[in-house]
Amino acid sequence: MKRLTKNTLAYAVSITAAMSAASSFAETQITVATVNNGHMIEMQKLTPQFEKANPGIKVKWVTLEEGVLRQNVTQDIANKSGLYDVMTIGMYEAPIWGERGWLQAVDTSGNYDANDILPSIRGGLSYKGTMYAAPFYGESSMVMYRKDLVKAAGMEINDRDSWEHIRDVAAAVNDPSKGIYGICLRGKAGWGDNMAFMTAMANSFGARWFDENWKPQLETKEWKDAVTFYVDLLTKYGPPGSSSNSFNESLALFNEGKCGMWIDATIAASFVTDPKQSKVADQVGFAQSPISVTEKGANWLWAWALGIPAATKNADAAQKFVRWATSKEYIQLVGNTNGWAAVPTGTRASTYQNPKFQKAAVFAEAELKAINSANPNDSTLKPSPYVGVQFAAIPEFQAIGTTAGQMISGALAGSMTVDQALKSANKSADRQMRQAGYY
Template sequence: MLSKRKTLTAFATWCAALSLPAFAVTELTIATVNNGHMIEMQKLSEEFEKQNPDIKLNWVTLEEGVLRQRVTTDIATKGGQFDVMTIGMYETPIWGEKGWLKEVETDEAYDVDDLLPAMRAGLSYDGKLYAVPFYGESSMVMYRKDLVDKAGMTVPDRATWGHIRDVAAAIHDPDNGVYGICLRGKPGWGDNAAYITTMANSFGARWFDEDWKPQLTSPEWQHAVNFYVDLLKNYGPPGSSSNSFNEILALFNEGKCGMWIDATIAASFISDPNQSKVHDKVAFAQAPVAVTDRGANWLWAWALAVPAATQNAEEAQKFITWATSKDYINLVAKENGWANVPTGTRQSTYDNPNFQEAAVFAEAELAAINSADPSNSTLKPTPYVGVQFAAIPEFQAIGIAAGQQFTSALAGKVSVEDALKNANKSADREMRKSGYYK
């Protein structure tokens, strides 16, 4: 009697002789964002295909704003264009509630309890996990310690925004190609609006009052956005209104940014000697504050989810659990070193001595993630959950419109006052249309 291995070999030989495939291949189409960790996942996914020869991966890699539009349209219309989607903490609970996502199925080896509580909670609805975190992040100050020391200044944890402005002024040296501070200016609810919201939170602002009325014309918003615009106009690089994460990362790695307040995930890139000219000159601090530390730093995860409309749910689940597993993190460490693994997802990563030794940013990153509280992110009470966004379906349109106004104000096309009036009017229209109030 033939062994099972010999039987399968004979079957494959017979299929080849008849020009027939030995087994059907399932093609998974994966929508993802064009950042460093995701690009690396595409390279390393050859290992997944080797382990699963019956699955072929087809990648659709998009800029952040385009990705959000494409996956939102596809899932809302049940288009079925994608088998795996890269989404975040904003979309996951909303889409999970609507039944647009498959619940994530994990086994004991995946160790779901190892996921950081903030990440697991933010990617769940009604206690069920609907996406798994590929990497997680908060936001913090990343700065050139050599420049700050030379100026006789310091950047403490939770510095005041006034102090950050003074440091930016002290290290601003445009004649030598160094700008005091770099901040996001490109419009988008997950782009400039996300960053500005954390600043506004610290000034005591909120998106909506307890009756869901937009509050963008409040003194707190006025103060925060005026401060943001003045800060970049005086100490930021030219063209700041076009800068998002990748643009600023390139500037920082070239040594052109004295300070950068953005996603903690950037720390692994700017401290990498293979990417950054100033890798040995960077330091980190917790996000600045004005009148409160509530909501001063965001909470986010880029996560992988399986849309309900896919015809390849089993294979898609297999891929997303592989790409967010301990084994994948170990694979990245083996190929690229522990300083370059995707972070912000698993406690075991931060407990690993190899990671602790390699990642100079580890302690600051974890502290920032653990300090972010989506249920208590504003000084005044609100009816919504979320730090840099309000977790309601309408926020995407509201945030996009507001982001466009913030960019216009930064570019000098409208005053801050008019930008906030326009954003508030747009938000009011969306909330009335959705029946939050008459």
């Protein structure tokens, strides 16, 4: 047997070390937590393209319903558990968590072109000018409606109709005997679920979450008027079980032709106009959100974005994935793969400037108009101390909004009156704000 010399032994050690390093590199796995929306499902399907371009990285997906996702990622990041390397968060979490040092800043260097991101979207995901999450898609809210049903009823829908007019149209097209309901709206409890819609609606009635001294305002006439109108509207002209419906349930109803109108996230426009998904794709019209006494805050502003927890042990791989999934090149990839009407929208100016997108997306103009009209810094008729359209960007809001959502969903389900719901929600909010030392 040949004896190992000092040189051959050193060579063997170096080879073993190199192989070990290569193996370790090849086994880098990042875990991405995301919401079960259509664009995220598509991102998972396209992930092999990322893995092919980055052979040292594998992506593991954890896909959750919206409310469960919020709970899981909030708990994980607050506890610094490190379960996720990339998490899907929004405009509420990004600046608060960025300020607390819970998130890594997004790497916007090189050819990422952060200046191409729509200013309101970029600003909403930043703290002191630093972006702490990169937008995968952005959205506002708007009216989506069945042109055929509205026309047959002798009605019209236009930008910024009054809520009273929307109610009249809902009544005119409502025909439960044929499985058609006048209007579909979110009813499922959650600060980012029914309260996203409800807050934008309440804003238009002149409501606000807090006065200038941070006192909760949920028992005011404006809130009572808005919630009473909402409950009455859905009870008379909405589908059965509306208190359990979120975005995905309403989307399914609309695509089946069961909703005369649906007021929800602009991102839905690409789904309801897709003949592969929607039975009424060729009959969908769009309009800017309804108002009552003011346009301020009448439609929300949101972005589902990808953030990297400070506790991740795979920061470099996570940054590469976030840059890929939120890049102009990714949008091009989706456009080439699935068609330009299917790309994630609401994030980059270049998307709206692309002739292929303009031709394919009949909703593009209405969507961009809604996004640009939302102003998180001036979203209430009366002065308010918070930033945010459909939420107040303070750490306490998640608990406050969740409780309010449960109460209002209860009122919609008929288990309590509107007055009881708002009284309970206001009492809970007051307790939270006192404990947090706001007054």
